[in-house]
Amino acid sequence: MGYQFKQQESLASGVRRIAGEQLSQAIRELKNAEQNPHQTIHEVRKHFKKLRGLIRLVRYGLGNDYARLNVWFRDAGRRLSRVRDAESMLESLQKLKDRFSDPEYGTLFSEFENRFLARKQKLVEEWIDLDSELQTLLLQLETEREAVQGWKINGKAAKIIRDGLQQTYQRGSEALAILHQSPNDELFHECRKRSKYHLYHMRLINAAWQPILTARISELDLLNDYLGDDHDLTVMTQLITSEADSFGSSANVEQLLSLIGQQRHALQASAFQMADRIFTEKPRAFARRMQGYWNLWRDQGGGSSGASDSE
Numbered sequence: 162m163g164y165q166f167k168q169q170e171s172l173a174s175g176v177r178r179i180a181g182e183q184l185s186q187a188i189r190e191l192k193n194a195e196q197n198p199h200q201t202i203h204e205v206r207k208h209f210k211k212l213r214g215l216i217r218l219v220r221y222g223l224g225n226d227y228a229r230l231n232v233w234f235r236d237a238g239r240r241l242s243r244v245r246d247a248e249s250m251l252e253s254l255q256k257l258k259d260r261f262s263d264p265e266y267g268t269l270f271s272e273f274e275n276r277f278l279a280r281k282q283k284l285v286e287e288w289i290d291l292d293s294e295l296q297t298l299l300l301q302l303e304t305e306r307e308a309v310q311g312w313k314i315n316g317k318a319a320k321i322i323r324d325g326l327q328q329t330y331q332r333g334s335e336a337l338a339i340l341h342q343s344p345n346d347e348l349f350h351e352c353r354k355r356s357k358y359h360l361y362h363m364r365l366i367n368a369a370w371q372p373i374l375t376a377r378i379s380e381l382d383l384l385n386d387y388l389g390d391d392h393d394l395t396v397m398t399q400l401i402t403s404e405a406d407s408f409g410s411s412a413n414v415e416q417l418l419s420l421i422g423q424q425r426h427a428l429q430a431s432a433f434q435m436a437d438r439i440f441t442e443k444p445r446a447f448a449r450r451m452q453g454y455w456n457l458w459r460d461q462g463g464g465s466s467g468a469s470d471s472e
Contacts, residue, residue, distance in 0.1 A: 183215070194292075209234045211361060216230050221316060222318075244285060254270065356384055
């Protein structure tokens with residue numbers, strides 16, 4: 162079943178199961194980190210984001226435990242961001258290369274690829290305690306996995322789900338409205354974060370009405386691709402402009418920045434168009450509609466959608 166709730170399990174059981182699965186997968190990645198540390202870090206950070214999406218959905222059932230868990234997984238992910246950010250620059254450059262495939266840009270892209278590769282390798286070499294840090298994280302995650310079995314979800318499942326959905330959706334809607342008024346890099350990043358959590362929430366309740374929610378998930382995936390690619394290009398721009406001496410001639414830097422600007426314009430236009438549709442509904446109405454799907458699905462499975470799921 163993976164990253165979604167099952168029809169006949171209690172909400173508390175589902176939360177513990179999903180959290181345990183995400184931690185187990187992260188632990189397996191860390192145990193094989195020597196094979197490809199870059200890929201390991203990427204995958205582990207994805208599991209942390211999914212865990213944060215899960216606890217945000219049920220935050221009102223977790224009570225005081227929510228803040229601690231959210232901060233722990235956030236900070237654990239940030240500890241690994243240096244290597245991942247360096248890798249994402251290479252991925253972004255490849256997407257630019259695919260977008261601007263004219264042979265005249267071949268030399269330009271090759272030069273920057275070599276510079277980004279050298280930068281990534283330098284970061285890894287300077288991070289002399291990387292292996293030790295990954296091992297420490299592995300031990301911490303094993304402890305967290307054991308603690309998952311003690312997580313308590315207090316309250317009625319349908320209300321917890323509704324309130325969690327509404328808060329995340331509302332924050333996404335508000336971020337989009339502000340972004341329309343004053344577009345800037347920080348607000349695009351904020352919209353990206355909110356839409357990502359909304360995506361995780363739709364995945365978690367996908368089984369409640371799979372044909373409808375799967376379609377929404379597909380659109381959210383695309384929106385997050387647009388916003389994620391735009392954010393990576395923002396980081397690339399900041400890196401190039403702040404370390405201009407490390408990236409070759411000013412003419413080449415200007416040419417790459419011009420291509421980045423063109424690509425960002427297209428990405429942002431597509432993101433606005435899709436986000437406006439995704440967040441067109443009022444937050445309260447959206448959350449109540451999702452609660453209705455949840456209640457029908459749970460009732461049809463023989464469970465009690467409104468009863469307390471605390472254990």
